Amino acid sequence: MEALKQKIREEGIVLSDQVLKVDAFLNHQIDPALMQQIGHEFAERFRGQGITKIVTIEASGIAPAVMAGLELGIPVIFARKFQSLTLKSDLLISKVFSFTKQTESTIAISARHLSSTDHVLVIDDFLANGHAAKALIDLIQQAGASVAGIGIVIEKSFQDGRALLEREGYRVESLARVRSLADGQVHFLD
Numbered sequence: 001m002e003a004l005k006q007k008i009r010e011e012g013i014v015l016s017d018q019v020l021k022v023d024a025f026l027n028h029q030i031d032p033a034l035m036q037q038i039g040h041e042f043a044e045r046f047r048g049q050g051i052t053k054i055v056t057i058e059a060s061g062i063a064p065a066v067m068a069g070l071e072l073g074i075p076v077i078f079a080r081k082f083q084s085l086t087l088k089s090d091l092l093i094s095k096v097f098s099f100t101k102q103t104e105s106t107i108a109i110s111a112r113h114l115s116s117t118d119h120v121l122v123i124d125d126f127l128a129n130g131h132a133a134k135a136l137i138d139l140i141q142q143a144g145a146s147v148a149g150i151g152i153v154i155e156k157s158f159q160d161g162r163a164l165l166e167r168e169g170y171r172v173e174s175l176a177r178v179r180s181l182a183d184g185q186v187h188f189l190d
Protein backbone atom coordinates (compact mmCIF):
# COMPACT_ATOMS: atom_id res chain seq x y z
CA MET A 1 0.00 0.00 0.00
CA GLU A 2 1.90 3.00 -1.35
CA ALA A 3 0.41 5.74 0.88
CA LEU A 4 1.36 3.75 3.98
CA LYS A 5 4.90 3.10 2.75
CA GLN A 6 5.29 6.79 1.96
CA LYS A 7 4.14 7.71 5.47
CA ILE A 8 6.58 5.22 6.99
CA ARG A 9 9.42 6.67 4.89
CA GLU A 10 8.53 10.22 5.93
CA GLU A 11 7.58 9.78 9.59
CA GLY A 12 8.81 6.38 10.75
CA ILE A 13 11.78 6.35 13.13
CA VAL A 14 14.16 3.39 13.08
CA LEU A 15 14.92 2.80 16.77
CA SER A 16 17.21 -0.18 16.13
CA ASP A 17 17.61 -2.82 13.43
CA GLN A 18 14.66 -4.59 15.09
CA VAL A 19 12.22 -1.85 16.05
CA LEU A 20 10.38 0.76 14.00
CA LYS A 21 8.61 3.62 15.77
CA VAL A 22 5.48 4.99 14.12
CA ASP A 23 4.13 7.14 16.95
CA ALA A 24 3.40 9.97 14.51
CA PHE A 25 0.51 8.20 12.77
CA LEU A 26 -0.31 4.79 14.28
CA ASN A 27 0.97 4.10 17.81
CA HIS A 28 0.31 7.39 19.60
CA GLN A 29 -0.89 10.18 17.33
CA ILE A 30 -3.25 8.67 14.76
CA ASP A 31 -3.76 9.79 11.17
CA PRO A 32 -7.50 9.20 10.60
CA ALA A 33 -7.36 9.64 6.81
CA LEU A 34 -4.58 7.07 6.54
CA MET A 35 -6.47 4.73 8.90
CA GLN A 36 -9.50 5.03 6.65
CA GLN A 37 -7.41 4.03 3.63
CA ILE A 38 -5.97 1.14 5.63
CA GLY A 39 -9.47 -0.02 6.57
CA HIS A 40 -10.50 0.17 2.93
CA GLU A 41 -7.49 -1.88 1.84
CA PHE A 42 -8.14 -4.61 4.44
CA ALA A 43 -11.79 -4.71 3.39
CA GLU A 44 -10.81 -5.11 -0.28
CA ARG A 45 -8.52 -8.01 0.55
CA PHE A 46 -10.96 -9.85 2.82
CA ARG A 47 -14.40 -8.97 1.42
CA GLY A 48 -16.84 -11.71 0.41
CA GLN A 49 -15.50 -14.39 2.73
CA GLY A 50 -18.32 -14.48 5.24
CA ILE A 51 -16.34 -12.67 7.92
CA THR A 52 -18.58 -11.80 10.87
CA LYS A 53 -16.18 -10.12 13.34
CA ILE A 54 -12.76 -8.54 13.64
CA VAL A 55 -10.54 -9.27 16.64
CA THR A 56 -7.58 -7.08 17.55
CA ILE A 57 -5.53 -6.21 20.64
CA GLU A 58 -5.41 -2.96 22.57
CA ALA A 59 -4.28 -0.29 22.01
CA SER A 60 -2.66 0.14 18.62
CA GLY A 61 -4.69 -2.45 16.73
CA ILE A 62 -7.94 -0.65 17.46
CA ALA A 63 -7.73 2.22 14.94
CA PRO A 64 -7.02 0.10 11.83
CA ALA A 65 -9.43 -2.62 13.02
CA VAL A 66 -12.29 -0.16 13.53
CA MET A 67 -11.78 1.31 10.07
CA ALA A 68 -11.80 -2.18 8.52
CA GLY A 69 -14.92 -3.03 10.55
CA LEU A 70 -16.62 0.10 9.28
CA GLU A 71 -15.85 -0.85 5.66
CA LEU A 72 -16.95 -4.45 6.12
CA GLY A 73 -19.97 -3.53 8.27
CA ILE A 74 -19.03 -5.86 11.14
CA PRO A 75 -18.21 -5.41 14.86
CA VAL A 76 -14.68 -5.11 16.22
CA ILE A 77 -13.57 -6.73 19.48
CA PHE A 78 -10.30 -5.74 21.10
CA ALA A 79 -8.59 -8.10 23.51
CA ARG A 80 -7.67 -6.39 26.75
CA LYS A 81 -4.22 -6.73 28.33
CA PHE A 82 -3.78 -7.55 32.02
CA GLN A 83 -0.71 -8.05 34.21
CA SER A 84 -2.37 -11.15 35.60
CA LEU A 85 -5.87 -12.46 35.65
CA THR A 86 -7.72 -15.07 37.63
CA LEU A 87 -9.81 -17.50 35.66
CA LYS A 88 -13.40 -16.43 35.17
CA SER A 89 -16.05 -18.43 33.37
CA ASP A 90 -17.15 -15.60 31.10
CA LEU A 91 -13.62 -14.77 29.90
CA LEU A 92 -11.50 -16.30 27.16
CA ILE A 93 -7.89 -15.92 28.32
CA SER A 94 -4.49 -16.38 26.67
CA LYS A 95 -0.88 -15.36 27.30
CA VAL A 96 1.26 -13.24 25.00
CA PHE A 97 4.95 -12.42 25.08
CA SER A 98 5.33 -8.76 24.18
CA PHE A 99 8.03 -8.07 21.60
CA THR A 100 8.36 -4.41 22.53
CA LYS A 101 8.18 -4.80 26.33
CA GLN A 102 9.88 -8.23 26.50
CA THR A 103 7.43 -9.33 29.18
CA GLU A 104 4.57 -11.78 29.23
CA SER A 105 1.06 -10.46 29.68
CA THR A 106 -2.40 -11.95 29.78
CA ILE A 107 -5.03 -11.01 27.23
CA ALA A 108 -8.73 -11.63 27.45
CA ILE A 109 -11.99 -11.29 25.58
CA SER A 110 -15.45 -11.68 27.04
CA ALA A 111 -16.93 -14.97 25.84
CA ARG A 112 -20.20 -13.13 25.23
CA HIS A 113 -18.84 -11.48 22.08
CA LEU A 114 -17.62 -14.55 20.16
CA SER A 115 -19.40 -17.78 19.32
CA SER A 116 -18.84 -20.90 17.24
CA THR A 117 -20.75 -19.36 14.32
CA ASP A 118 -18.25 -16.50 13.97
CA HIS A 119 -15.70 -16.31 11.16
CA VAL A 120 -13.04 -13.91 12.37
CA LEU A 121 -10.48 -11.59 10.82
CA VAL A 122 -7.50 -10.83 13.08
CA ILE A 123 -5.97 -7.37 12.68
CA ASP A 124 -2.87 -5.92 14.34
CA ASP A 125 -0.54 -2.97 13.84
CA PHE A 126 2.75 -4.93 13.61
CA LEU A 127 3.79 -8.49 12.91
CA ALA A 128 7.17 -9.45 14.37
CA ASN A 129 7.43 -13.01 15.70
CA GLY A 130 3.71 -13.70 15.60
CA HIS A 131 3.07 -14.01 19.34
CA ALA A 132 0.24 -11.46 19.47
CA ALA A 133 -1.48 -12.97 16.43
CA LYS A 134 -1.14 -16.49 17.86
CA ALA A 135 -2.64 -15.42 21.19
CA LEU A 136 -5.60 -13.81 19.41
CA ILE A 137 -6.09 -16.98 17.33
CA ASP A 138 -6.04 -18.96 20.58
CA LEU A 139 -8.88 -16.81 21.99
CA ILE A 140 -10.89 -17.25 18.77
CA GLN A 141 -10.41 -21.01 18.86
CA GLN A 142 -11.45 -21.18 22.52
CA ALA A 143 -14.76 -19.67 21.41
CA GLY A 144 -15.04 -22.39 18.75
CA ALA A 145 -14.96 -19.73 16.02
CA SER A 146 -12.94 -19.95 12.80
CA VAL A 147 -10.13 -17.70 11.56
CA ALA A 148 -10.53 -16.08 8.13
CA GLY A 149 -7.04 -14.61 8.06
CA ILE A 150 -4.67 -12.11 9.57
CA GLY A 151 -4.43 -8.49 8.44
CA ILE A 152 -1.29 -6.63 9.45
CA VAL A 153 -0.50 -2.95 8.95
CA ILE A 154 3.32 -3.28 9.10
CA GLU A 155 5.05 -6.64 8.78
CA LYS A 156 8.72 -6.96 9.66
CA SER A 157 9.51 -9.69 7.19
CA PHE A 158 12.94 -10.35 8.67
CA GLN A 159 11.25 -11.82 11.75
CA ASP A 160 9.46 -15.16 11.95
CA GLY A 161 5.78 -14.20 12.33
CA ARG A 162 4.60 -14.74 8.78
CA ALA A 163 6.38 -18.10 8.43
CA LEU A 164 4.91 -19.31 11.73
CA LEU A 165 1.35 -18.32 10.78
CA GLU A 166 1.56 -19.61 7.21
CA ARG A 167 2.98 -22.91 8.42
CA GLU A 168 -0.24 -23.31 10.40
CA GLY A 169 -2.30 -22.59 7.29
CA TYR A 170 -3.36 -19.01 7.96
CA ARG A 171 -3.59 -16.37 5.27
CA VAL A 172 -1.51 -13.30 6.14
CA GLU A 173 -2.13 -9.97 4.38
CA SER A 174 0.29 -7.17 5.24
CA LEU A 175 -0.08 -3.65 3.89
CA ALA A 176 3.62 -2.80 4.19
CA ARG A 177 6.38 -5.41 4.34
CA VAL A 178 9.70 -4.30 5.79
CA ARG A 179 12.65 -6.34 4.57
CA SER A 180 15.23 -4.70 6.84
CA LEU A 181 15.83 -1.80 9.21
CA ALA A 182 19.59 -1.80 8.62
CA ASP A 183 21.60 1.46 8.59
CA GLY A 184 18.77 3.40 10.21
CA GLN A 185 16.67 3.05 7.04
CA VAL A 186 13.39 1.30 6.26
CA HIS A 187 13.87 -1.10 3.32
CA PHE A 188 10.63 -2.54 1.92
CA LEU A 189 10.23 -6.00 0.45
CA ASP A 190 8.11 -4.98 -2.51
Ligand code: 5GP
Nearest residue numbers: 019020099100126127128129130131132161
Ligand atom coordinates in the same frame (compact mmCIF):
# COMPACT_ATOMS: atom_id res chain seq x y z
P1 5GP B 1 4.80 -10.18 17.67
O1 5GP B 1 3.78 -10.59 18.68
O2 5GP B 1 4.41 -10.50 16.25
O3 5GP B 1 6.19 -10.66 18.01
O4 5GP B 1 4.90 -8.60 17.76
C1 5GP B 1 3.80 -7.83 17.37
C2 5GP B 1 3.36 -6.92 18.49
O5 5GP B 1 4.47 -6.26 19.09
C3 5GP B 1 2.44 -5.86 17.93
O6 5GP B 1 1.21 -5.95 18.61
C4 5GP B 1 3.12 -4.54 18.23
O7 5GP B 1 2.39 -3.83 19.19
C5 5GP B 1 4.47 -4.87 18.81
N1 5GP B 1 5.60 -4.62 17.88
C6 5GP B 1 6.42 -5.55 17.34
N2 5GP B 1 7.40 -4.99 16.63
C7 5GP B 1 7.19 -3.65 16.69
C8 5GP B 1 7.89 -2.52 16.15
O8 5GP B 1 8.91 -2.61 15.44
N3 5GP B 1 7.37 -1.30 16.44
C9 5GP B 1 6.26 -1.14 17.20
N4 5GP B 1 5.85 0.11 17.41
N5 5GP B 1 5.57 -2.18 17.74
C10 5GP B 1 6.04 -3.43 17.49
